Amino acid sequence: MRTKIGKLLNNGRRRSQETPEEGESYFMSMTDMMVGLLLIFIILLAYFALNLQSKTEELTGANRTRAEILNDLQQSLKDKGLQVEIDTKTGVLRLPDDVLFDKGRWELSDRGQAAISKVASAMVEVLPCYTTSNLCKEERSKHLIDAVFVEGHTDSDAMYGGMNNYGLSVRRAETTFTMLQFNQPALRGFLNKPAGQPGSAPILGLSGYGPDRPIAQGDSEAAKKRNRRIDLRFLMTTPSAGLDKDILRQER
Numbered sequence: 001m002r003t004k005i006g007k008l009l010n011n012g013r014r015r016s017q018e019t020p021e022e023g024e025s026y027f028m029s030m031t032d033m034m035v036g037l038l039l040i041f042i043i044l045l046a047y048f049a050l051n052l053q054s055k056t057e058e059l060t061g062a063n064r065t066r067a068e069i070l071n072d073l074q075q076s077l078k079d080k081g082l083q084v085e086i087d088t089k090t091g092v093l094r095l096p097d098d099v100l101f102d103k104g105r106w107e108l109s110d111r112g113q114a115a116i117s118k119v120a121s122a123m124v125e126v127l128p129c130y131t132t133s134n135l136c137k138e139e140r141s142k143h144l145i146d147a148v149f150v151e152g153h154t155d156s157d158a159m160y161g162g163m164n165n166y167g168l169s170v171r172r173a174e175t176t177f178t179m180l181q182f183n184q185p186a187l188r189g190f191l192n193k194p195a196g197q198p199g200s201a202p203i204l205g206l207s208g209y210g211p212d213r214p215i216a217q218g219d220s221e222a223a224k225k226r227n228r229r230i231d232l233r234f235l236m237t238t239p240s241a242g243l244d245k246d247i248l249r250q251e252r
Helices: 002-079 110-126 165-183 185-189 221-227 247-251
Strands: 085-087 092-096 145-153 204-208 229-236
Touching: 002 085, 002 092, 002 110, 002 229, 110 165, 110 185, 145 165, 165 185, 165 204, 165 229
Parallel strands: 145 204
Antiparallel strands: 085 092, 092 229, 145 229
């Protein structure tokens, strides 16, 4: 009897002695697992941070490229005798209304036809290497133009008859759009992506906003004159659309 009791006591001592070691081993296993998960989290965080930095740099590069395009167009038009405004932050080249149209009309005036001819010529000179055009004779930019919208804008003065300001702005944009391509048919071949690829399309498009997007406040004639205009708005291909895939260079 005493022998049995002694054995039980000895077994109890062993279990009481083994339990802290087993607990310590379990604690170490959990610690190792947590350290491993923390390392994985840090690696993933670093990956996403580097990827975000890369995309930000690409987007910044695209904005810089757009500014270069606008400055080159402005200089080309200045050399041709046409003064235009540019806004590199919004990507706009601005053509004053009084250069293009008579008041309340959507047909280009004689001065307007001459101005649009110069704009079309400047676009063919400057834009080929920022599109997929085969007119590009130098290194093609990795930042391509996605679209150039010909935007019509009017002042807030009410119109009479069958046309309102929205219709007038669209007709003026349409006239400008048509005459750009009439003067330089090559503009029809300026695509945002190589032909045959999903999303490939001519860069030129049009829209009309009527009086909804004024650039000058107030009802003075000076303000109304600034608001009556045609804007060429340049949109660049974004990183998410594949700027880092230089397809054109691979094809060359």
